[in-house]
Amino acid sequence: MADEVKLYRTWSSPYGLRIVWAMHIKGIEYENVFEDLSQKSPQLLQYNPVHKKIPVLVHKGKPICESLVILEYIDETWKETTPLLPQDPYEKAMARFWAKFVDDKLLPSVTSVFTEKGYEAKKEALVPAVQNLELIEEQLKGKKFFGGESIGYVDLVLGWMAFLLDVFEEVIDLKLFDAHKFPLLSGWMKNFCDAPAIKQHLPPRDRLVTKYQLLHEKYQTTSN
Amino acid sequence: MADEVKLYRTWSSPYGLRIVWAMHIKGIEYENVFEDLSQKSPQLLQYNPVHKKIPVLVHKGKPICESLVILEYIDETWKETTPLLPQDPYEKAMARFWAKFVDDKLLPSVTSVFTEKGYEAKKEALVPAVQNLELIEEQLKGKKFFGGESIGYVDLVLGWMAFLLDVFEEVIDLKLFDAHKFPLLSGWMKNFCDAPAIKQHLPPRDRLVTKYQLLHEKYQTTSN
Numbered sequence: 001m002a003d004e005v006k007l008y009r010t011w012s013s014p015y016g017l018r019i020v021w022a023m024h025i026k027g028i029e030y031e032n033v034f035e036d037l038s039q040k041s042p043q044l045l046q047y048n049p050v051h052k053k054i055p056v057l058v059h060k061g062k063p064i065c066e067s068l069v070i071l072e073y074i075d076e077t078w079k080e081t082t083p084l085l086p087q088d089p090y091e092k093a094m095a096r097f098w099a100k101f102v103d104d105k106l107l108p109s110v111t112s113v114f115t116e117k118g119y120e121a122k123k124e125a126l127v128p129a130v131q132n133l134e135l136i137e138e139q140l141k142g143k144k145f146f147g148g149e150s151i152g153y154v155d156l157v158l159g160w161m162a163f164l165l166d167v168f169e170e171v172i173d174l175k176l177f178d179a180h181k182f183p184l185l186s187g188w189m190k191n192f193c194d195a196p197a198i199k200q201h202l203p204p205r206d207r208l209v210t211k212y213q214l215l216h217e218k219y220q221t222t223s224n
Numbered sequence: 225m226a227d228e229v230k231l232y233r234t235w236s237s238p239y240g241l242r243i244v245w246a247m248h249i250k251g252i253e254y255e256n257v258f259e260d261l262s263q264k265s266p267q268l269l270q271y272n273p274v275h276k277k278i279p280v281l282v283h284k285g286k287p288i289c290e291s292l293v294i295l296e297y298i299d300e301t302w303k304e305t306t307p308l309l310p311q312d313p314y315e316k317a318m319a320r321f322w323a324k325f326v327d328d329k330l331l332p333s334v335t336s337v338f339t340e341k342g343y344e345a346k347k348e349a350l351v352p353a354v355q356n357l358e359l360i361e362e363q364l365k366g367k368k369f370f371g372g373e374s375i376g377y378v379d380l381v382l383g384w385m386a387f388l389l390d391v392f393e394e395v396i397d398l399k400l401f402d403a404h405k406f407p408l409l410s411g412w413m414k415n416f417c418d419a420p421a422i423k424q425h426l427p428p429r430d431r432l433v434t435k436y437q438l439l440h441e442k443y444q445t446t447s448n
Contacts, residue, residue, distance in 0.1 A: 050325065050359060062314055069320045076313040089300040090286055096293045101274060135274060 005030035008044050008056040010037060012203045012211060014160030015067040016055040021156050022074050024197035026081040068099055071153055084153045098139060098146065099157040106132040107160070113176060114168055114212075115219045122174055133182060140184035144191055151195055155188075162189040163202050171212045229254035232268050232280040234261060236427045236435060238384030239291040240279040245380050246298050248421040250305040292323055295377055308377045322363060322370065323381040330356040331384070337400060338392055338436075339443045346398055357406060364408035368415055375419055379412075386413040387426050395436045 007023070007030050009016025023030050035044055035054050047056045047063035057064045057073070064073050075084040086092050109129040116125045136158070139146060146154035165177050179186040192198055231247070231254050233240025247254050259268055259278050271280045271287035281288045281297070288297050299308040310316050333353040340349045360382070363370060370378035389401050403410040416422055 059314075064314070064317045064321075066321055066324055069317050069324065072320065073313055073317040076316065089297055090283075090288070092300065093288045093293050093297040096296065097288075097290055100290055100293065 004060055006033050006058040007031070008033045008035055008041075008047065008058070009054045010035055012208060013054055014164065015053075017201065017203075018067045018156045018159060019055050019057060019070050019074070020201050021151075021159060021198055022071055022084060024201060025084070025151060025156075026074065026078050028074070028078055028081070068103065068157065071156060075153070082150070084147070084156065086147075086152070095146070095153045098136075098154050101132075101135070102154070102157050106136060106158075110161075110165075110168070110176070113174070114172060114216065117220055119174070122172065126174075126176065129176070133177070133185065137182050137185050140188055145188065151192065151198070155192060159192060159198070161185075162192040162198075163205075164208070165189075167205065167208045167212055170209060171216050228284050230257050230282040231255070232257045232259055232265075232271065232282070233278045234259055236432060237278055238388065239277075241425065241427070242291045242380045242383060243279050243281060243294050243298070244425050245375075245383060245422055246295055246308060248425055249308070249375060249380075250298065250302050252298070252302055252305070292327065292381065295380060299377070306374070308371070308380065310371075310376070319370075319377045322360075322378050325356075325359070326378070326381050330360060330382075334385075334389075334392070334400070337398070338396060338440065341444055343398070346396065350398075350400065353400070357401070357409065361406050361409050364412055369412065375416065375421070379416060383416060383422070385409075386416040386422075387429075388432070389413075391429065391432045391436055394433060395440050 005023075005028060007016070007019055009019065009032065011034060020032075033041075033043070035041060037054070040052060044054065044056060045052055047058060048054075048065045051065060053065070055065075055067055055070060057070045059073075059077070064070050071084060085095055106129075109125070109132050113122050113125045113129050116122045139154075143149075145151050146158065169176050177185075193202065229247075229252060231240070231243055233243065233256065235258060244256075257265075257267070259265060261278070264276060268278065268280060269276055271282060272278075272289045275289060277289070279289075279291055279294060281294045283297075283301070288294050295308060309319055330353075333349070333356050337346050337349045337353050340346045363378075369375050370382065393400050401409075417426065
């Protein structure tokens with residue numbers, strides 16, 4: 001089966017890791033194809049001519065692009081294994097709403113703290129990021145994971161937060177996340193990273209720090 | 225049943241109209257609640273506290289926000305009627321990919337032609353918009369609608385184009401869409417607007433022209 005399922009990704013992209021984690025949660029055999037984004041392979045450009053981005057999942061020769069679309073495809077194709085999305089249409093709609101919120105609002109707001117130049121600009125960018133985190137914190141009330149007792153769709157979409165926030169904090173030398181202010185998210189981050197399907201498939205922290213240090217230097221020194 | 229399903233929208237929002245059309249295609253009774261976005265109702269703010277935007281579908285007292293999320297909810301809740309999304313997981317993934325492309329790429333690129341100041345800037349903004357239209361044109365090869373023989377999810381998501389492009393052209397006095405260059409999209413626009421569920425639920429053209437004339441004047445005269 002491994003030759004039937006290929007995942008084009010990079011070692012560190014949180015979008016690609018969403019798919020890696022989903023594959024391991026559902027126990028699907030697949031082959032990783034690591035891309036160098038500075039020199040994209042002809043295969044990647046052929047499979048995702050519209051966005052020319054990873055991740056791309058190729059299943060039986062047919063490509064699927066966009067991580068949220070891939071996650072739903074995986075859940076619908078390998079139905080017999082651990083479900084990622086709730087079955088109830090309303091609960092499913094809520095999961096889709098919050099996944100979209102993470103990608104459209106939370107992730108860009110946290111990223112802008114990283115990319116803004118200088119302490120004052122970063123502090124200012126932190127305000128909407130914290131407001132977005134507060135909205136996410138509320139969604140965890142009474143639950144271990146966003147998916148309930150086990151990791152689901154929203155957990156995978158938010159997964160980047162569990163391992164990247166403290167890398168960002170180290171690199172930019174600014175507190176992004178106060179565990180006392182966000183006790184539920186703080187607990188979720190630990191539970192998420194401790195889950196076997198995730199723990200064994202997290203990028204090495206030291207490599208992440210090096211990567212984001214270089215990226216941060218670039219953002220701080222180049223003009224907008 | 226009408227009292228069980230309420231749709232918060234405006235008379236002209238393409239996002240709200242996606243839901244109107246879906247309800248009529250599927251034959252679902254519902255009540256329209258028209259919002260004045262300059263003075264949002266307490267109900268709208270209560271139902272969509274995160275984005276404070278229309279459309280919101282309220283079903284049995286529970287709100288669903290974001291038009292793409294609402295469309296999937298409708299399709300999964302009223303399963304027994306005309307399906308909007310394909311059943312096959314791969315075809316479904318393709319529909320989701322193109323719907324996301326319309327919202328993330330095509331719609332913003334066309335909107336920017338409208339909002340840019342002056343003829344030269346508009347002509348420049350037209351380049352990526354036309355490239356995006358070319359990608360969409362390709363998807364119609366061999367098909368009457370994006371959904372095949374009948375209107376489906378991607379058709380509803382792209383529906384704004386069928387009735388707004390020529391309104392935009394009149395208002396900004398610039399050709400956006402060359403029917404000879406896009407024969408398939410041109411045919412689709414006609415077929416879409418002629419379908420009974422759509423035709424009876426399009427905003428009056430003269431009101432649209434007035435609305436967008438005022439909006440365009442605002443964009444042309446205010447500083448960025």
